[in-house]
Amino acid sequence: MPVLEFAVLGVLAESPVHGYQLRKRLSALRGGLRTFSYGSLYPTLRRLQARGLITEQQPTAADAVTAPALATKRARIVYQLTTEGKEHFAELLADAGPNAWEDELFDLHLAFFGQTDADVRLRILQGRRRRLEEQREGMRSALARTRDRLDRYTDELARHGLEAADREVRWLEELIASERQAAASPNPRRRQSTDNHSANL
Amino acid sequence: MPVLEFAVLGVLAESPVHGYQLRKRLSALRGGLRTFSYGSLYPTLRRLQARGLITEQQPTAADAVTAPALATKRARIVYQLTTEGKEHFAELLADAGPNAWEDELFDLHLAFFGQTDADVRLRILQGRRRRLEEQREGMRSALARTRDRLDRYTDELARHGLEAADREVRWLEELIASERQAAASPNPRRRQSTDNHSANL
DNA sequence: GTTAGCATGTAAGGAGTTACATGATTTT
DNA sequence: AAAATCATGTAACTCCTTACATGCTAAC
Secondary structure (H helix, E strand, O other): OHHHHHHHHHHHHOOOEEEEHHHHHHHOOOOOOOOOOOHHHHHHHHHHHHHHOOEOOOHHHHHHHHOHHHHHOOOOOOEEOOHHHHHHHHHHHHOOOOHHHHHHHHHHHHHHHOOOOOOHHHHHHHHHHHHHHHHHHHHHHHHHOOOOOOOOOHHHHHHHHHHHHHHHHHHHHHHHHHHHHHHHHHOOOOOOOOOOOOOOO | OOHOOOOOHHHHHHOOEHHHHHHHHHHHHOOOOOOOOOHHHHHHHHHHHOOOOOOOOOOOHHHHHHHHHHHHOOOOOEEEOOOHHHHHHHHHHHHOHHHOOOOEEEEEEEEEEEOHHHHOOOOHHHHHHHHHHHHHHHHHHHHOOOOOOOHHHHHHHHHHHHHHHHHHHHHHHHHHHHHHHHOOOOOOOOOOOOOOOOOOO
């Protein structure tokens, strides 16, 4: 449920990083503007570690050779997923439940689509579309009710919201179409399970 | 700062309502889908009352005549703004600070534009535009960087986000243009200041 | 007579932010 | 030598949700 945990696991699934670095990756994931604070990031890392989903990467002897200058730097704690962490993340990825198509989480799920099964991808896209369609209908009928439209501004807001929802639905439909096409194509996508983290994008 | 308080005051500024009714109005304000829970609504009403910004409306003798059937109903607590409440809300409306153009609050401010001064309206719209432009630039450069573009999906997300931001900027520009036009037009809008709470909507 | 909607509330908790505190490293 | 950026953390707090609890009224 917590967005941050999911996001952290997702970033670590790509490569091990330390907290400070992690924050930048996270803000990049979320469009570059919205960031998580350290006040939530570091406690989250601790929590994940306590749960055994991530571990601190011990600097190996090889590091001293490849990056000797870094040896003197302040100990940067690089975290990586444990096997359990990978399993847990895979479960989170596979969960195409209703929260997967809520605003915050949908964007994240999409960002991790490269690591997500094709069928799950499709279900999330469809769920999101349905959600948007409902929202769109609500706005449409609100605009249709000539009463209770207070002023120009509320009207404009609804109009713009409606158009934005419309556009997103169309965008989703394109994505869904290309998913279906890919499913029918010769590319035999390997199923991604716990012991198989192929990164052929 | 709390979205809910601002929203409640804004709804009550239009007409007195009771909690249950309030919740519906609030969800209508926010596009019909997102609602506030009673678990936050009722405590907020209590808090506002404790601060002297709202009061419980006592049922008058006139009510018994106009709506006698309601007399037997469970006591619905109708709240209304006090003079202090109106003043406070007017201050909130007049504050065109940075939080006024953050997502959540901007929509609300727009919904209350009918009760907002023309110059404040303009500044909020411009602030929002600037914010959107920054966000847009961030996405644009993220898309331009051929490295660190992980896969098709992150790309698509950024593309769609960029287009949405673009559209919103254009929409804002239309609103700003029509504000400027209205400012130059013959309609002499009355200034709404602290000591002047005209309620002619 | 039982489901659905109206109406009000409380207690506990979740997910994050702000503000603070510290210190190393790099750049100017 | 100062300022910016890197790097890690804690304590207190904010705003809101979930889950629970109660009871009335209308419709089926």
